[in-house]
Amino acid sequence: MPVATASRVLTRPFFDRAVVAVARDLLGKFLVRRIRGRAVAVMITETEAYDGPRDRACHAHRGRTPRNAPMFGPAGHWYVYFVYGMHWMLNVVTGESGYPAAVLIRGVGDWDGPGKVTKALAIDGGFSGKAADGESGLWIEDRGVVVDRKNIRAAPRIGVDYAGAWARKKWRFVLDEG
DNA sequence: ACGATGATGAAC
DNA sequence: TTCATCATCGTA
Numbered sequence: 682m683p684v685a686t687a688s689r690v691l692t693r694p695f696f697d698r699a700v701v702a703v704a705r706d707l708l709g710k711f712l713v714r715r716i717r718g719r720a721v722a723v724m725i726t727e728t729e730a731y732d733g734p735r736d737r738a739c740h741a742h743r744g745r746t747p748r749n750a751p752m753f754g755p756a757g758h759w760y761v762y763f764v765y766g767m768h769w770m771l772n773v774v775t776g777e778s779g780y781p782a783a784v785l786i787r788g789v790g791d792w793d794g795p796g797k798v799t800k801a802l803a804i805d806g807g808f809s810g811k812a813a814d815g816e817s818g819l820w821i822e823d824r825g826v827v828v829d830r831k832n833i834r835a836a837p838r839i840g841v842d843y844a845g846a847w848a849r850k851k852w853r854f855v856l857d858e859g
Numbered sequence: 860a861c862g863a864t865g866a867t868g869a870a871c
Numbered sequence: 872t873t874c875a876t877c878a879t880c881g882t883a
Contacts, residue, residue: 729878738878748867765879766864772878785878796879840878 690814691821696756700775700782701852704730707773707821708856709828712789714802715818721802724826727788729838730852731772733780738844741781751810752781759819761799761809768796769805773813773821787839787853832857 691710696703705728713722731739731752740749740762751760752774760772760783772783787795799805804819811817835851842848 731878740878743868746868762878763866764877766866766877768879770878787878794879838878843877 688825689823691757691823692814693755693757696773696775696813697777698756698775700730700732700784703773703775704728704784704852705833705854707784707786708833708854709826711822711824711826712786712798712802713820713822714804715815716803722822722824723789723792723802725786725789725821726856727786727793728854729785729787730782730854731785732782732852733776736844737847738838738841739781739783745781749781752783754778754810757813759808759811759813759817761804761806763806769799770795771799771804771808788855828856 707725707728710725711722712725713720733739734741736742741752745753748762749760751758754774755778756775758774760774762770764770771786774783776782785795786798789798792798792801808817808819813820834855834857836853836855837849837851838853
């Protein structure tokens with residue numbers, strides 16, 4: 682007899698909203714990675730929003746390229762890219778198709794730093810453009826964790842000083858310990 | 860404070 | 872084809 686689970690896989694309607702709202706709402710959700718039949722789940726504790734062609738910190742600011750193409754696609758898909766010759770960055774696409782926006786998963790569980798997240802869960806560019814679902818082996822679940830608004834801290838995004846005024850927008854969200 | 864390390868995109 | 876840049880991390 683299966684036990685009713687509080688776990689719910691997040692689908693397109695969750696992601697098909699304004700990117701800043703999605704970034705905030707992803708705190709307390711679980712990133713789940715299937716490896717050899719096992720599901721490894723870790724709670725999302727830090728995110729950043731990248732919002733469209735006008736946001737100078739967003740990769741889509743300079744238009745569509747082969748790399749950032751997934752950002753222009755439908756919400757609920759991964760955008761994964763390689764930086765600094767070493768690290769894979771995991772983003773999930775948000776908003777309506779054609780509008781390039783995505784949330785960077787910066788921290789999960791005890792792993793602070795987007796490069797550590799992908800390394801720990803064996804995530805690489807092969808996921809870019811794939812759907813965030815069971816088929817891709819990487820998805821996000823709501824496991825019933827209730828996040829108090831008071832435990833969410835908003836701060837400027839990391840590593841985007843080149844973006845001028847856009848670098849000062851508080852589009853980074855951190856889940857503080859309750 | 861800095862070097863590792865290589866894909867990306869824009870310029871030529 | 873070259874070149875500067877880069878949504879980072881570990882070590883000093």
